[in-house]
Amino acid sequence: MLLLDMQSVKVIYPGTFDPLTNGHLDLIARGAKIVDQLVVAILRNSDKGTPLFTVVERQEMIAEAITQCGLPNVSVATFDGLLVDFARAQGAKAVLRGIRAITDYEYEFPMAMMNRKLDPSLETIFMMPTEQYTYVSSRLIKGVFKLGGDVSELVPPLVMARMKAKAKGTVVAG
Ligand code: PNS
Numbered sequence: 001m002l003l004l005d006m007q008s009v010k011v012i013y014p015g016t017f018d019p020l021t022n023g024h025l026d027l028i029a030r031g032a033k034i035v036d037q038l039v040v041a042i043l044r045n046s047d048k049g050t051p052l053f054t055v056v057e058r059q060e061m062i063a064e065a066i067t068q069c070g071l072p073n074v075s076v077a078t079f080d081g082l083l084v085d086f087a088r089a090q091g092a093k094a095v096l097r098g099i100r101a102i103t104d105y106e107y108e109f110p111m112a113m114m115n116r117k118l119d120p121s122l123e124t125i126f127m128m129p130t131e132q133y134t135y136v137s138s139r140l141i142k143g144v145f146k147l148g149g150d151v152s153e154l155v156p157p158l159v160m161a162r163m164k165a166k167a168k169g170t171v172v173a174g
Contacts, residue, residue: 008036008037009035009036009037009093009094010035010036010037010038010039010090010091010092010093011031011035011037011038011039011092011093011094011095011096011125012038012039012041012083012086012087012090012092012094012095012096013027013028013031013038013039013040013041013095013096013097014041014042014043014079014083014086014095014097015040015041015042015043016042016043016046016048016051016138017040017042017058017062017138018046018048018051018052018053018058018138018142019052019053019058019061019138019141019142019155019159019162019163020058020061020062020065020138020155020156020159021133021136021137021138021141021154021155021159022133022136022153022154022155022156023098023100023129023133023134023136023137023154024098024138025065025069025156026129026130026133027096027098027127027129028040028066028069028071028074029069029071030127030129031074031096031125031127032071032073032074035073035094035096036073037073037074037075038071038073038074038075038096039074039075039076039077039090039092040062040066040074040075040076040077041076041077041078041079041083041086042055042058042059042062042076042077042078042079043078043079043080043083044078044079044080045080045081052142052163052166053162053166055078057162059076059078061156061158061159061162062076063076064158065156065158065159068156068158077090082118083095083115084115084118084119084122087119087122088119088122092122093121093122093123094122094123094124094125095112095115095122095123095124095125096124096125096126096127097111097112097124097125097126097127098126098127098128098129099126099127099128100128100129100133100134100135100136100137101134108124108126111124112124112126133154136154141154141155145163145167151163
């Protein structure tokens with residue numbers, strides 16, 4: 001950072017995170033290296049249908065993963081309503097989003113442009129996760145796991161444990 005710019009750079013990494021994947025975690029670690037503060041923000045009023053995990057469970061898992069990865073400048077929060085309003089309330093300068101493939105770009109571009117329309121001062125930063133996770137999505141993880149597939153290398157172990165507990169109907173302490 002330039003010495004003249006003494007302001008801390010806060011960035012929001014928003015999403016549904018149902019559940020957190022290794023791809024998300026990879027992006028969080030990359031983002032944390034280039035900003036002063038990174039806030040992982042879980043959307044509360046998602047229209048993606050019935051989630052696997054409650055917002056509280058997702059928040060607990062993300063907080064635990066952040067601690068395990070030793071990322072002191074990363075925090076987790078929840079929001080509803082417009083992302084630009086949350087970003088403004090947080091004093092954030094930008095939004096971080098991951099791009100895995102060209103199809104992500106098609107989904108991300110209108111959102112980034114709409115956010116710019118709503119708040120021209122808020123930038124969107126795109127980063128790419130490591131190649132190893134370019135095909136990983138929460139939706140795919142849930143679908144494969146439901147059918148008995150092994151997704152243990154694609155989500156953090158703590159998420160895997162919670163998914164197994166969910167499937168068995170037991171509770172894992174946060
Ligand atoms: O993980 P996702 O589901 O791809 O994340 C989508 C998210 C949460 C970033 C997006 O749906 C969002 O920002 N929703 C908040 C509502 C909003 O601000 N809409 C206008 C921008 S398109």
